[in-house]
Amino acid sequence: MAQERGIRISNLCYSVDNRQILAEVSIFVEKGVNRTILGASGAGKTTILKLMLGLLQPCSGEILIDGVSLAGLSEAELIRVRRKLAIVFQGGALFDSMTVGENVGYRLFQDGELSESEIERIVLEKLGFIGLEDTIDYYPSQLSGGMKKRVAIARALASEPDYILFDEPTTGLDPVGVYNICHLMHQLQKEGKTTLMVTHDLATAFAVSEEFSFIHKARLIFDGTRDEMLISRLPAIREFLEPTDSSLFVAPKTPIGKDFHEAKR
C-alpha cells in the first residue's frame, strides 16, 4: 500500500485545566492542496498547529505526517519528522540575540553538514526570495512587523520543508504587508510547497487557499472548498462571513466613562 502523503489529524482532543480546547477534530491536509483553518480568536486554531509539530501532546486522537504517527516518538524521531514541516509563528518568533542571517541559517548552522560559505549562499538566496538581502546583518529589533514575518518565512524555507504552517501571517500588517505575504505564499505554492494557514482574516484565506476548515467552540464544523463555504447555512459560518448587528457585544447599561471616573475616585 502506498504511503499517504499529507498531514492527517484524527479525532484530536486537547484540554487545559479541564477546559476543552479541541474536541474530536479531524482534518486531512493533502500534499499539494493548500488549506486554511478558519475560526474566531481563541477557537483553538494555533493549538492545532502546535499539536501537529509535537510541541503539545493531545489528550486523545492521532496525528500522522506522511503516514508516520507522532504518538510515542522519541525526541530524536520527532526531530526527524519535524524536518518535513516548518512554521511561521504569529509574531515571527525570530531569535532576538541573533542577526537576520543567523536566524535564517539557524538550522543549517546547527546541523553542521554544510560549510559556512554554502550556508551563507543559501541564506542570501532565501533572503533574496523575500526581498530582504540587505538586512542580513540586522537584528530582529531593527525590523518592522512585516519584515519580521518575511524573515520568518525565509527561516522556514531554509530547511526545504514539504509543508509550511502559517499562524495568522497577516495579522497586524498594513495592506502592502498583507499583499507581500500573500504574494510570497503564492510563490511557495508554485514551487510545490504545501501551505496550511490558520487565520481569521477571510480575504487572505480566500486569496491563498483552495480548501477550508472551520473551527467553532472547539469543534470542526465545516470542511470543504471556498464555494461550499460561501453557500453554507451553518449559523456560525454565516455570522463569520457576514457579521450582523446581532454579533455586537451587549453594551453595559452604565456608560464606561462614568465607571472609569468613579473607579479613579
Added chain:
Amino acid sequence: MTVQALAGMLKTVFLEVQEYFRLSWSAVRKIFSRPFYYREFAIQMDKLGVGSLFIIILTGTFTGMVMALQFLAQLKPFAATSYVGGMVAVTMIKELGPVLSSLMVAGRVGSAITAELGTMVVTEQVDAMQVEGTDIVKRLVTPRLKAILVSLPLLTVVTDAVSLLGGYAMAAGYGIKPLMYINSLTQFMFFIDYAEGLVKPLIFGFIIAMMGCYTGLNTRGGAAGVGEAAKRTVVLSSVLILIMDFFIAKVFVTIR
C-alpha cells in the same frame, strides 16, 4: 480551605518539584554530551560571571570592613585584636562569602535568566527552536548551568579575597601589621574550611541556575507572567540558599 483544595495544592507542589528535578537531571546529564555550544557558554560566562564582578567586589569589600570593625571593637578590651584576620576569614570564607555572593548572583543573574527564557517562551522563540530541531535543555539550560557552576565559586573566591583586604584596611587603623594579619588566618583556617567555602557556591550556583531556567521555561501569561516568574526565582533561590547553607554547614561540622 476544603480538603479537596488542599489536596489539589499539594499535588501541584509535588508536580512542580518533580518537574524541577527532572529538568535538573536532564541538564546535568547533558553537560557531558555534544554539541557543547561553546559560544553560548562563553556568552553566559561573560554575562553571569564577569557581569557580576563589580557588585561582588562591592559586597565583599564592605562586608569584610564591617566584620573587621565589629570584631576589633569586641577584641580590643581583651587585647586580642591580632586575631581579627582569622575571625574575618572564618566568617567570610565559610559563611558570608558564599552566602552573600550567591544571594547577589541570585538577585542579579537568577532573575535575568528567568526574564530572558520567559520572554523567549511567551514570544514563541522556544517553540521555534524546538521546531528547528534544537534540544532546548542542551541549548538553553546546560550552558547557563555550566557558566554558573564555574563562575560562582570563582566569584566567591573574589568576595573572600576582597573582604580580607577590606578587613585589613580596618585592622591597619588599629596598628595591626600585614604579617600579623596573615598569620592569624592560618591559626583559624584549615583545609576543610576552604573546602566548605568552595562546595557551598557550587551547590548554591546549581540552585540559582536551575531555578532560573525552570521558572523561565514555565512562564505563562505575557509580560506580567515574566515579571512574576523573575520575582519567584529570586525569592525561591534565596530561601533555598539559606536553607541549604544550614544543611551543608551541619555536614561539615559533623565530618570535621
